[in-house]
Amino acid sequence: MTATIDIGRGPQGEAIGIDLAELLATRLLVQGNSGSGKSHLLRRLLEECAGQVQQIIIDPEGDFVTLADAFGHVVIDAGAYSPREIEELAARVRQHRASVVLALDELEVEAQIRCAALFLTALFDAPREHWYPALVVVDEAQMFAPAAAGEMNDETRRLTLAAMTNLMCRGRKRGLAGIVATQRLAKLAKNVAAEASNFLMGRTFLDIDMQRAADLLGMDRRQAERIRDLQRGQFLGLGPAISRRPVAVHVGAVQTAGRGGGQGLIPLPEAAGDAMEALLTDRLTEAAAAPQPVRRAPPPASPRADIEQALARPRALPKVTRAPEPLAPLSEAPAPAPTPRPAPPPANESGTTPEDIVRQIALAEDATYRPAATLFRDFAIRCRQAGIASAHIDIARFRRIFAHAVSGLDQLADDAQAAIAQAAEGVDDDCLAPYLAILIAAHTGAAMPQEDELGRLYGSASPSRVRRLLDHLERQGRIVVREDFGGERSITVPLLPAAA
Incomplete structure (x- = not known):
């Protein structure tokens, strides 16, 4: 079975699509600075192929949970489960071919990384009879496959790098097609980025990121300047599932929306200075004395x-x-x-x-x-x-x-x-x-x-x-x-x- 995912329009208004069968075999890397439309592109891709292939989304910001309302994805609130339960959930996701969103937004950063690593590893380790084709989308992939150690625990970094490398390097034979999205290529581990054969490059400004993007697209330094001039929602695509030559694409509209704040300007509230001050200070002492909501803390790392x-x-x-x-x-x-x-x-x-x-x-x-x-x-x-x-x-x-x-x-x-x-x-x-x-x-x-x-x-x-x-x-x-x-x-x- 073959299918083409319509992701948008080209410079002449022609439809630009992604061959789904080829994508499952060759994987995809999406790059773009914050505000370039990277999440919008992922949402368009997921909406267009919903119902055609199983979708597994690693969502650190909780942006994609709205897919559940329109397309029936199961939302897994990672903070409500133990590590062993997360692994068992991953095994059942593969067994029953459920499309899921692993929502990590209630966890601290290192807990997000550990949870995603355990989930991806369990997907990879599923028994052979459950190796069904599935798109595995990892948003903010630089968190889960960092190029440098940073402040992350060494054990956590080894765990997450192994999981991401397995997904991108060896996942194809197990039916797992990795789609990784990152804000900065320079922060993404090279072993993970190098395994993708398809690329959608959005706007970026840093020279090091532009150069890496140009190298992946087969462009020279002069042509790389095009990447800086891209508008929001515009991407340069290349790969066997997209085009044999770099092609510009303007991503189409989506049916669902994320849970983030509005991007446009809205009128400010009409209130006099004294009235606004009263709103800010009214019963302030009582509110400060009330118990404050506490963000759930990450589980303790193995002590040494x-x-x-x-x-x-x-x-x-x-x-x-x-x-x-x-x-x-x-x-x-x-x-x-x-x-x-x-x-x-x-x-x-x-x-x-x-x-x-x-x-x-x-x-x-x-x-x-x-x-x-x-x-x-x-x-x-x-x-x-x-x-x-x-x-x-x-x-x-x-x-x-x-x-x-x-x-x-x-x-x-x-x-x-x-x-x-x-x-x-x-x-x-x-x-x-x-x-x-x-x-x-x-x-x-x-x-x-x-x-x-x-x-x-x-x-x-x-x-x-x-x-x-x-x-x-x-x-x-x-x-x-x-x-x-x-x-x-x-x-x-x-x-x-x-x-x-």
């Missing part, structure tokens, strides 16, 4: 020991939810048998027990940041001073009593203490206090401890170590953490029985 100080800003964690039914632990190792609770140690003449001494130590400021051996020596000294026998309590038993005290477990009812202590059996001693705090919050329905509170219980002021602690507990099957690209984190405790 040498950048812990750079990630020292604390971040709040949401409330823990409890699973409705107990789940089996993720680890295949059998759960350790519960340890019987020892008999209460003898008290001295004043009624003070070793547990009371531990609670006194736990209440001391910064007690959790002191080494366990130092705390245990302090405990032994205090017991001798109070005339309390403590030989039956070794350091391991002391650490668990201390964790119960600092987490607040000993302030709960006996049945709650027993249920939570049983759920915490087998947890490493250094992880016990923060894990008990999580269990207590889940059991009682209280708010989840803040990240800095978990750090205090863990004996560390580093948010990176707290995140590694949560990862460790999840690998053990103690908790289940779900974090979407919007940075919202929820934690489920599968092994904790419901409160009576």
